[in-house]
Amino acid sequence: MLRIETSSMNAFSNMLKGLVASLFLSMPALAHQTGNSYLVITESNGRLQVEIDFIVRDLGNLLQAPTPTDAPAPTPEQLQSMQPAIAQVIQASLEVQQNAQTQPLEFVSQSVVLHNDGLYVRQRFTSPSMASPLQFVVVRYGFFNQNDKLGRAFFKLQLGKDEISSVFDSSTPIQRFVLGESKRWSTIGLFTQEGAWHIWGGPDHLLFLLTLLLPGLMLLHRTTGTGTGNVTERNGTKTAALFALKVITAFTLAHSITLLASVLDVITLPSRWIESAIALSIMLSAGLNLQTRIQWSPWKLAFIFGLVHGMGFANGLRDLGLSQTYFIETVLAFNVGVELGQIAAVVAVGMPLILLAKTARTQQLIMTCGSWGVLVISGVWLVQRLMA
Secondary structure (H helix, E strand, O other), X not given: OOOOOHHHHHHHHHHHHHHHHHHHHHHHHHOOOOOEEEEEEEEEOOEEEEEEEEEHHHHHHHOOOOOOOOOOOOOHHHHHHHHHHHHHHHHHHEEEEEOOEEEOOEEEEEEEEEEOOEEEEEEEEEOOOOOOOOOEEEEEEOOOOOOXXXXXXEEEEEEOOEEEEEEEEOOOOEEEEEOOOOOHXXXXXXXXXXXXXXXXXXXXXXXXXXXXXXXXXXXXEEEEOOXXXXXXXXXOXXXXXXXXXXXXXXXXXXXXXXXXXXXXXXXXXXXXXXXXXXXHHHHHHHXXXXXXXXXXXXXXXXXXXXHHHHHHHHHHHHHHOOOOOOHHHHHHHHHHHHHHXXXXXXXXXXXXXXXXXXXXXXXXXXXXXXXXXXXXXXXXXXXXXXXX
């Protein structure tokens, strides 16, 4: 019979409490935190048209004048007064070349637009002319800083029959786009990568799935006997693995259905409702872990709330800018990326927990402490999203 000394158990409990506390302090700030920007290049009247969006909360970093996180959002008048400074930074940091010739960008207009994660300032620029024939375009995106606040830019180039999507980050600030070649496989690879990034960059989806998987730890051991003669036996991982497979499969099927329905505009709901419902789903799954009166099926809950999470995935896919040329491929590739990221997260978190859960008592401790931590974090998210 396996035994754990009281002092060891207390140390383990304190470690879990510290982990929960650190999650509580850090996770609310991470839920769907982006700092993204959007860059679109099109053609009109024989000129290149450049459209770039920066999220309002990152304007301080863009202008090298960081503002406190609790500072109020700029008013429309303040945004208008910032227009010349924003345009100057863009013209100095964004370079577009046609056939190796740099094109100066002339400011056209500024407006405010709404993306999934908040308000953005959009500035439009135009080039004096467009090369003919245009063979390739080179873009140098120079807005990255040490804090990586403006760390990613979703890019779309749409010229004639060519439609190319890409992502700029600090490791790929300069990219060359050859026109007239097939972009099918490069587009599929890009959206697969972005699907995996989305699931890792939005920890609320992962937290929901991992919370539903916590009861699976209780299947690793069973207690036989009565009173002081109780004996804990290890069932092995087969039963727990089957439990995890059912939960993950149900979640995958559900979010795949609503992901496709949402991007096809069959289902349209306000982003605020979707994000709040996602936070509520995490709270409910954590709360169910902490009680024994209500008998519930984790895989059925995964399917029901997976339908809601699928609409959240669709919002992330829309913000990337769907390729109309390869619409089905990009949707499927993004979904495959989500699954790969999801599996990687389950393995990365699940294996250490299985190694720690050597007795029924430690299993219960992990599930209880973990569920309480998730309940608090998701509660904060729900309040934030309802008030946003």
